[in-house]
Amino acid sequence: MFELKKIIGSLLMPLPFILIALFILLMLSNKTRKVLWSMSLLCVISLWLISSPWFAQFIVAPLEGQYVAFNNKKHPEIDQIVVLGCDVRSNPRVPPNSQMGGCALSRIVEGIRILNLYPDAKLIVSGAGIGKVTNSSLMTKVAVSMGVSKSRISQNPLAKDTAEEAKLLAPKLVDRHVVLVTSVSHMKRAQDLFAKQGVETIPAPTEFASLSMWADYKLFIANAEVLKIVTTHIHEWVGLAWLEIVRFVDPEAM
Template sequence: MAKKWLGSLLLPLPLLLIMTFLGLWLLHKQHKRSGRTLVLLSLLSLCLLSTRPVANALMAPLETQYPTHLPALRTQGQDPIQDIVVLGAAQAADPSLPLLSQLGHAGLVRISEGVSLAHAYPEARLIVSGYAGGEGRSSAELYAAVAQALGIAESRIIALPLPKDTAEEAMAIAPLIHGRHALLVTSASHMPRAMALFHHQGAKPTAAPVGHHVKESQGSLPLYTYLPSARYLERSEIAWHEYLGLLKEAVSGQL
C-alpha cells in the first residue's frame, strides 16, 4: 500500500501541486527567490504537460516500439495462434451499470481487441487477467463475462483474477503459454513494460497493442488543440506512469 501511495505522489499532478505548495510556503517564510522559482517552475511544467505536443512527445516512444498492425500470422511455415492474452485494467464493478460500462477505457479496448482476435483465431484460448482491487468483481471476471456475451465459448476462456500488477500477470501467465504461439493484448503505451516482464519470465508472445493515444490527423489541426487541456495532462500522466514503471522494474532486476 505504501508503494502505491508513493507511486501516486510521483505522478505529474500531485508532484507539481506539492512543489507549488512548497513554493508558497517558502514565500511565506520570506525565501522569496526560492519560492517564486519553485512556483513558476511547477506551474510552467503543469502547463507544458497539458499541451498536445509535449504529451505526444512523451507518449510516442512508448507506443511506437511495436507495430500497430499484426503481421500475417497464419502464413505457411508459421505456428497457428494458440493463445490470446489480455492484461487487466482498472474497472468499476457496479452491477447497476451495463457490463461494458463497468470497464474503464483501457479495459474496454483491450478486451474488445481480445474478442476480435479470438473470433479471428477460433482455436486459440483466451486468457484474461486482473484482480478486483477492492471492487466486487475482478477485471478478469468482467473480461470473461464480456467475451461470453460477445460469442466466445466459456470453454475457451481462462480467467486469472489474482495477479495484482503486470509483474504478477507475467509470472502467472508465462507458464501457461510457454512453448506456445501467443498474442499479448494490452495498451500500446503499456506494451514495452509488459513485453519486457514476459521476456523476463521466459515467455515470448507476439505484441498486439491497442488503445493508442498518439493519433496524427491527416489535415491541419485548429489552434485550440495546442492549448493546455486536461485530456493531454492525462496522456502525459499515463506516459509518466509507464516510465516510472520501467524504472522500477529495471531497479528491481526484472527488466
C-alpha cells in the same frame, strides 16, 4: 468561426481555465520572494506544457513509437490471446462494460477482434479487482455478451499486477504462439516481464494516443485527457526504471 468557438470552449475547460487564472494571479502578485514566485510560475507553465498535445507527444512518442497494431497476416498461427487487466469500477447496477475503465475496454475489444481471426485460439483474460469483482470476470462477461463462447475463455483472477500475471500464466504459455494484448504504453514492460518467465509474446497494443494527429486548434491548449495520457506514460517509465533497480539488486527477480 468554428475553430474560434472550439478554441474558446477548450480554454474554458477546468484545467486550462484554472491554469490561466493561476498565471494571471501570479502576474499580479507580489514578486518580492522572487525564487518562490519563479518556481510557482515554472510549475504552472510546465503543467500547461505537459497537458498540451504538441508538447506531450515528445513524452509519449518514445514508448508509443515502438509498436504498431497487430497484423494477423504476419502471424498465421496463434494459440493463446492474453488480455491483461486494467481498471475496475465495481457497480452492480450497471452492465459489465460500464464497470471497466477505458483501458480495460480497449484491451478486451482488441482481444476479441483478434480471437475472431483465429477459430482455434483461446482467450485468456487476466487481472484481480475489488473483492469478488475482478478484471477477468468482467472481461469474460463482456466477451460472452459480444458472442464469444465461454468455452474459449479462461480467467486469471488472482494476479494483482503484471509481474504476477506473467508468473501465473507462464506454465500455460511456454512454447505457444501467444498474442499479448495491453496498452501501448504498457507493452514494453509487459513483454519484458513475460520474457523473464520464458514466454515470448507477439504484441497487440491498444490505446494509441496519436497526439500529433489531434486537430490543430487543440495542439497548444492544456487538456485533461492529455494529462492523463502523459501520467500513464510516466508511470510506465517509472515502472521500467523500478525493474532495472530490482534486477540490479537481484538478477533473478521479476
